[in-house]
Amino acid sequence: MKxxxxxxxxxxxxxxxxxxxxxxxTYVSTPSPLEIPQLFEAxxxxxxxxxxxxxxxxxIALGKKLFFDPILSGNNSQAxxxxxxxxxxxxxxxxxxxGIDGSLGNRxxxxxxxxxxxYDEKFFWDGNTFSxxxxxxxxxxxxxxxxxxWQDVEEKLQQHLEYPNLFNLxxxxxxxxxxxxxxxxxxxxxxxxxxxxKFDKFLLGEAVLTPEEQNGFNVFMDENRGDCFHCHGxxxxxxxxxxxxxxxxxxxxxxxxxxxxxxxxPADNGKFKSPSLRNxxxxxxxxxxxxxATLEEVINHYSEGLKxxxxxxxxxxxxxxxxxxxxxxxxxDLKSFLLSLSDYEFINNSAFSNP
Amino acid sequence: xxxxxSIFLLILAVFVSCDTDNDDTISNAKMAFNFSHTxxxxxxxNSDFNDLKFTNAxxxxxxxxxxRYLISDITFTxxxxxxxxxxxxxxxxxxxxxxxxxxxxxxxxxxxxxxxSFIFGFKNEDNIHNAYQDLNSISWSVPTMLGGGYxxxxxxxxxxxxxxxxxxYNFHAIRAVDNPGNRPTFPQNTFITVNLGSxxxxxxxxxxxxxxxxxxxxxxxxxDLNQLNQGLMxxxxxxxxMFENGQNVFNLISIE
Numbered sequence: 108m109k110x111x112x113x114x115x116x117x118x119x120x121x122x123x124x125x126x127x128x129x130x131x132x133t134y135v136s137t138p139s140p141l142e143i144p145q146l147f148e149a150x151x152x153x154x155x156x157x158x159x160x161x162x163x164x165x166x167i168a169l170g171k172k173l174f175f176d177p178i179l180s181g182n183n184s185q186a187x188x189x190x191x192x193x194x195x196x197x198x199x200x201x202x203x204x205x206g207i208d209g210s211l212g213n214r215x216x217x218x219x220x221x222x223x224x225x226y227d228e229k230f231f232w233d234g235n236t237f238s239x240x241x242x243x244x245x246x247x248x249x250x251x252x253x254x255x256x257w258q259d260v261e262e263k264l265q266q267h268l269e270y271p272n273l274f275n276l277x278x279x280x281x282x283x284x285x286x287x288x289x290x291x292x293x294x295x296x297x298x299x300x301x302x303x304x305k306f307d308k309f310l311l312g313e314a315v316l317t318p319e320e321q322n323g324f325n326v327f328m329d330e331n332r333g334d335c336f337h338c339h340g341x342x343x344x345x346x347x348x349x350x351x352x353x354x355x356x357x358x359x360x361x362x363x364x365x366x367x368x369x370x371x372x373p374a375d376n377g378k379f380k381s382p383s384l385r386n387x388x389x390x391x392x393x394x395x396x397x398x399x400a401t402l403e404e405v406i407n408h409y410s411e412g413l414k415x416x417x418x419x420x421x422x423x424x425x426x427x428x429x430x431x432x433x434x435x436x437x438x439x440d441l442k443s444f445l446l447s448l449s450d451y452e453f454i455n456n457s458a459f460s461n462p
Numbered sequence: 463x464x465x466x467x468s469i470f471l472l473i474l475a476v477f478v479s480c481d482t483d484n485d486d487t488i489s490n491a492k493m494a495f496n497f498s499h500t501x502x503x504x505x506x507x508n509s510d511f512n513d514l515k516f517t518n519a520x521x522x523x524x525x526x527x528x529x530r531y532l533i534s535d536i537t538f539t540x541x542x543x544x545x546x547x548x549x550x551x552x553x554x555x556x557x558x559x560x561x562x563x564x565x566x567x568x569x570x571x572x573x574x575x576x577x578x579s580f581i582f583g584f585k586n587e588d589n590i591h592n593a594y595q596d597l598n599s600i601s602w603s604v605p606t607m608l609g610g611g612y613x614x615x616x617x618x619x620x621x622x623x624x625x626x627x628x629x630x631y632n633f634h635a636i637r638a639v640d641n642p643g644n645r646p647t648f649p650q651n652t653f654i655t656v657n658l659g660s661x662x663x664x665x666x667x668x669x670x671x672x673x674x675x676x677x678x679x680x681x682x683x684x685x686d687l688n689q690l691n692q693g694l695m696x697x698x699x700x701x702x703x704m705f706e707n708g709q710n711v712f713n714l715i716s717i718e
Contacts, residue, residue, distance in 0.1 A: 149592075152595050152599045328607060329607070329696075330605075330632075330693050330695045331693045334693075337632075340601055341605065342592075343591070343601075343603035344600075344601050349600070374512035419630070421618040424693070426629070426630070
């Protein structure tokens, strides 16, 4: 009997709340959930979307406009897209990117795609920032990048002819603040999904690999030759990265400590996040400091250029001989395979280009 | 319309509550499996990693940089020989100090069981290539040229080799395989059935299970890291040696 009473109360509460909801007109932007590619849906876990920042049509459109707008930089001269350009899979072709005053950082710009599948949500080469929302705070005020002051940015946007309305459409308020700017940027960046490379199509039965690409894939997967799959994914993990930090043998001593500077643990010195191997055709130069201009240089590094140090990853082989010494044929085929992971539809997608 | 929904919810709530009420009469117990690690009795956690502090049976000094392994197919065998299987599998990730305790959702009726067992790795019928999204997402797969499916264990680190230099080792356990390529063959099973013996379950229980990491290098095969350090996945002889050495690495310490 007691139970029944409580159910009736619950019932009444439901009715009451449903009625009161009807009387208040709250604005809701249009939900626009990510379209998860078939292969990702089949093979890997769902992307990470924070509860307090759902994807909406208006939020994504606003984020896109902000991404391409130099208004976020101190002297209105530099947009995110200057260092993250669509034709470079949202990286840039410089070794180090110029900030607004020409000052250089010490890291290579990172390509931006499939960011919602970075399950640990550790961003940057050294993983120093948690979540895409927090990430976007950094470049705006970074002195070697956009060198802005967030208060100035908020004011500039608030005075702008269009932005207050766009924020209203996206978040239900025209009062602009940095949190909403970063939320919109994150929403747009989560839509940057790359899943249409030749190799993806091969896995879906829509394309055929050349014998070179097939052998290159075998080199990649062979523990005694490339053994790349332990860190860079495989057909089972089509992100082509583990998003984990490793020292892949670039240096004997480190000028940039990477993860070690973030954790303070010397065992992490010289460790950087494994980059995805998608879209390498567009993202040269390579490595955290852009030291390699070509894929040949990268492959030669793994084959015979490894440098020993106490934190080198135990997966690196024959380090005292510089590596496993791949044959010329295996090297060339490995390169063909790597290039088959490049997604031309992604870089030409008009949904991602400058509005 | 809204009122209709509420009434529907009301009915649903009554239905669900009746359901759970009935359950209370059966005494089902919740199980937890807690994995700890030692090197011949000395506790090992991830804070002991990256340090050449261990010595194996063959006398090599070594470090651990990564250790993760899969357990699956927990099975309770009752007095009349019936088996009760616990759903799911668990990847024990010592590196990140995560999932050291597996709390399956399956409840076990109180009573006496002649044996509790689990599988180190996957039984062949569960070892299905690409079948598990969570394992794919953490790059736990085995290349198809080696038969596909999943790793059983990844134990990576460095050892001091016979010319006194540090060198990497990758002690990766998988299903032993020959003839890598399009038609690999499998010489023998290398997943390990770990029997914990008979137990009496009277309520919610935690099984404290210990892995002695040193045992992997000891018995019956004294492991020589100078000979067998990397490229062990395509080496069926090495896989069979791991299988043999793995028979006694797990011990049930206590049930709480």
